[in-house]
Amino acid sequence: MQAMRNQRGVSFFGVLLILVLVGFFVSIAFKLVPHYIDNKSLEQGILAVERDSMMGDKVQSVVEFYDHMSKTIQVNSIPDLAVQDIMQITQSGDQFLVRLKYEKREPLIKNIDLVVTFDKEYSVRAQ
16 A cells, blocks of 8 residues: 555656657657658659650650759749759660759757758659
8 A cells, every 4th residue: 555655657847858858859840741741742743754754745855854853843842952953864765764862951959950861763764
């Protein structure tokens, strides 16, 4: 019976510490999730070249591919990214090889930044 009285549960400071940690991780998520959404939009734009070529809207050169991706960035309101800086496109026959490589930085606290790096290669067939 004596042991039951000593166990009182979580203290006020314990709850406060948990709330601070949850708030910290939620603030990190709010800073990083938009970059992952932007990356997903870029990926869908790259893959749309192959899908749209089946529908009749064909991208036949590297310049047209860059133009298509510039429009994707503009339509999706992706800030601070220039197509020529974040991707390299080469054409081999009817195949486009696209390397999407860039990083984004978000300030966290004073001189501590969160860095997200994206580096992926795609092979897109132009019909």
